[in-house]
Amino acid sequence: MKKVRTRFAPSPTGYMHIGNLRTALFEYLIAKHENGDFILRIEDTDQEREVEGAVDIIYDTLAAVGLHHDEGPDVGGDFGPYIQSQRLPMYKEYADKLVDLGGAHYCFCCEEEIQEQRKVAESIGKAFKFDDPCKHMSIEEARERIQQGETYTVRQTIQPTGITAFEDQVYGRIEVDNNILDESVLLKSDGFPTYNFANIIDDHQMGITHVVRGNEYLSSTPKYNLIYEAFGWEIPTYIHVPPVMKDEQHKLSKRNGDASFQDLLQKGYLPQAVLNYIALLGWAPETEQEIYTLDELVKVFSIQRISRSGAIFDIDKLTWMNGMYLRAMDLESFHALAKPYLTQAIKRDVDLLSVSKILQQRTDILSQIPEQVDFIDELPTYDNGLYIHKKMKTTYEIALTALKAAYEALSALEDWSKEETIHDLLLSLPSALELKNGQVLWPIRTAITGKPFTPGGAIELAHILGKEETLKRITVGIEKLQMEEVNKNN
Numbered sequence: 001m002k003k004v005r006t007r008f009a010p011s012p013t014g015y016m017h018i019g020n021l022r023t024a025l026f027e028y029l030i031a032k033h034e035n036g037d038f039i040l041r042i043e044d045t046d047q048e049r050e051v052e053g054a055v056d057i058i059y060d061t062l063a064a065v066g067l068h069h070d071e072g073p074d075v076g077g078d079f080g081p082y083i084q085s086q087r088l089p090m091y092k093e094y095a096d097k098l099v100d101l102g103g104a105h106y107c108f109c110c111e112e113e114i115q116e117q118r119k120v121a122e123s124i125g126k127a128f129k130f131d132d133p134c135k136h137m138s139i140e141e142a143r144e145r146i147q148q149g150e151t152y153t154v155r156q157t158i159q160p161t162g163i164t165a166f167e168d169q170v171y172g173r174i175e176v177d178n179n180i181l182d183e184s185v186l187l188k189s190d191g192f193p194t195y196n197f198a199n200i201i202d203d204h205q206m207g208i209t210h211v212v213r214g215n216e217y218l219s220s221t222p223k224y225n226l227i228y229e230a231f232g233w234e235i236p237t238y239i240h241v242p243p244v245m246k247d248e249q250h251k252l253s254k255r256n257g258d259a260s261f262q263d264l265l266q267k268g269y270l271p272q273a274v275l276n277y278i279a280l281l282g283w284a285p286e287t288e289q290e291i292y293t294l295d296e297l298v299k300v301f302s303i304q305r306i307s308r309s310g311a312i313f314d315i316d317k318l319t320w321m322n323g324m325y326l327r328a329m330d331l332e333s334f335h336a337l338a339k340p341y342l343t344q345a346i347k348r349d350v351d352l353l354s355v356s357k358i359l360q361q362r363t364d365i366l367s368q369i370p371e372q373v374d375f376i377d378e379l380p381t382y383d384n385g386l387y388i389h390k391k392m393k394t395t396y397e398i399a400l401t402a403l404k405a406a407y408e409a410l411s412a413l414e415d416w417s418k419e420e421t422i423h424d425l426l427l428s429l430p431s432a433l434e435l436k437n438g439q440v441l442w443p444i445r446t447a448i449t450g451k452p453f454t455p456g457g458a459i460e461l462a463h464i465l466g467k468e469e470t471l472k473r474i475t476v477g478i479e480k481l482q483m484e485e486v487n488k489n490n
């Protein structure tokens with residue numbers, strides 16, 4: 001069997017679209033599942049859409065998620081150049097050859113002539129299909145006019161009879177009547193090919209065996225097959241994949257303000273979690289397993305399990321999965337990722353590794369970190385109602401008793417360096433006060449954080465905040481609760 005070769009062929013638009021990355025992943029998995037090659041080709045023939053630095057974003061994205069390409073502009077290979085704008089002479093040569101073979105013709109029509117026909121079609125309510133008068137010109141005459149310096153395009157020639165059919169690996173048999181197929185421009189007047197031509201020349205010349213791409217290309221594929229046939233080339237295996245959707249009706253798209261891969265990283269999602277999540281968009285494993293490494297995906301991926309219908313991108317599911325990845329890390333790796341967020345949020349001199357330790361089990365995305373630890377620098381103003389917790393069975397009175405006892409015990413503690421000592425000390429209080437653990441610990445945590453939800457409990461947080469700050473905050477709590485007493489008595 002021929003070695004499987006797939007390609008990722010993005011247009012450099014300045015960001016990595018989630019749907020594109022998902023297609024790249026499928027292309028990679030299909031190749032690697034068969035020990036094949038995964039090739040990167042840059043499709044930059046639409047020069048107007050070209051964005052500076054966009055190619056680097058493509059390299060960076062593939063590297064970040066570990067989709068290493070075997071051939072491409074940066075790594076080389078035997079089938080280069082891998083950037084379309086560097087392949088122009090080749091497209092021209094093949095376009096001329098296709099004209100000789102009868103699969104295309106030179107066209108000298110200007111835009112006005114095309115629009116003229118469009119108007120007529122519209123006025124009689126017919127679907128527009130350009131009927132090119134140049135089709136009937138002899139090749140000699142056309143080449144003579146080109147010699148004279150006339151501008152021209154190369155347009156596909158399609159005999160309007162018969163049908164063209166092919167078998168798509170996902171969508172099954174696709175069949176179209178040739179008379180509805182557009183005779184598209186293949187080579188533009190500036191010498192650049194259109195996608196309609198370049199994809200065929202490149203996929204053939206690069207030895208691509210499996211063309212994996214979005215299903216929006218499904219309806220044009222018969223046209224492409226006619227060109228393969230005109231050249232006498234082998235038609236590749238087609239795997240058209242369903243779109244990634246924002247909701248039932250709309251595709252996910254950066255243009256509509258939906259998140260790109262770069263946006264997700266910026267929000268604190270991990271590249272591996274994103275990759276894992278998008279593997280499940282439009283593909284389903286045979287088992288219930290949801291967490292996969294890339295190598296595991298390579299093993300279990302199968303074309304048969306790619307779905308035909310669009311898959312909705314569910315940010316909550318991705319967030320959940322990202323949390324799974326964060327929790328599965330060792331503390332050092334988590335800390336390395338959390339540190340930039342911690343230093344951004346915490347200016348006070350505290351042991352950041354201890355903060356990471358309490359955060360790791362409670363963080364789904366890294367960007368949640370600053371908000372989770374904002375109380376460390378400064379005690380927020382809070383309402384006394386926070387001391388009342390139904391389940392913990394606290395009252396203002398109990399809270400005040402607990403804080404006073406905690407203050408006394410903690411102020412006598414010399415060595416604050418071990419969490420364990422603080423733990424033992426605070427846990428000796430409830431029995432001495434004839435209270436439940438929660439009745440003591442809840443008020444302490446409330447006093448030192450001023451928040452109803454925090455990562456870590458009273459003991460861990462007191463240890464992180466240090467003796468001076470902890471006592472200061474408990475004092476504030478005591479004063480606030482005493483005011484409550486005064487108000488009650490008045």
Ligand code: GLU
Nearest residue numbers: 009010011043199212213
């Ligand atoms: N440049 C095309 C795109 O970005 C590639 C389509 C294909 O994979 O053939 O949509």
